Amino acid sequence: MTSTRKVALATAGGLAVLVLLAAGWFLVLEPRLNPSLADTLGHGDYSLVATDGSTFTEDTLTGTPSAVFFGFAHCPEVCPTTLGDVAEWQAILAEDSEQLRVFFVTVDPERDTPEMLGDYVSWVPGVTGVSGSRSEIDKAIRAFRVYAQKVPLKDGGYTMDHSAYVLLFDRRGRFEQAITYQEDFDRAMGKIRQLITG
């Protein structure tokens, strides 16, 4: 065997080992170490207070399909509009005697106490407000991978930048898909029907 051949063989051998390792990593190990978004979204050790007096944890998401939206009461536009959308969805679903379970989780727990949040969402059927301590809300924000950022205002006070989509979870508590802000009504209804019947 020539030395060139030896080098070629060694190189090929090294490559083969690398390829085997890569295949093993991508096909076997990595999916286990890094489960898909659908399996992990919404999961975490947060413990929050729902406006119906119950405790909201990751286990709350299982059993019944649900929609989760993060917002806050000092929100002039997106949150009232989204709640209005939810009211429309519920009205359509009610024609078939169905209802979507919706959680409105505040990103502003300092101002949105469970009491005030309860009134805030009370006018929309099927919506439960969720608040809690700042640290537990922050855990939930991370668990649901939403964006929420406090923005100070010039003369004091603050507003919040936040993700404006509605996250849909199936009855096993797995993330199915999101409804984006002001998504086409029929498309949103299609997603909700798929969630409820799926």
Added chain:
Amino acid sequence: MNYITFTLTALIGLGCLAAASHADTKLEQPQATADTSTMITPPVSQDSVVTLGALELTAPFARATLPNQPVAGGFLTITNTGDSDDTLVAVRSDAASRMEVHEMAMDGDVMKMRELEQGLPIPAGETVILKPGGFHIMFMDLAGPMAEGDSTEVTLVFANAGEVTLTMPIVARDGAGPGGHADHDTEGE
């Protein structure tokens, strides 16, 4: 020798396939589709025009608030018929102890709201529309709930034209009932 080469090539090929198929099956994050084409403009009478110098103010409205909603948005259309630029610098109303001029924008799926610290420019010859999903007057620390059918007096202060008070009717929220979504679809901007 050929056999070894063949095996290695096959292995490398398999590895690449595995990596590629893995990449394909990765779940996507919720898609960012900031669709501003469906923003709503409620039907409001365009009849009355409030004139302040070269400025024409039309179609003012505010949205009714939700229970415990401590803020509200006010909207109107401002046309500058003059030759010089102006700026909306301040807003006052008895309905709220604090008012600001804001811009809302969707950054992907994230709603961002910013105070316009330098005011809202109203360039000469142009029309600026304050509407849901964009520029708005923000009522903060509301004195009380804003109810549909009511109205509120709002004073707008401009850098050059001075100030003017107009009546802002309070209209229903969109989507307050079935059928309301029809408005979203017919809206074309």
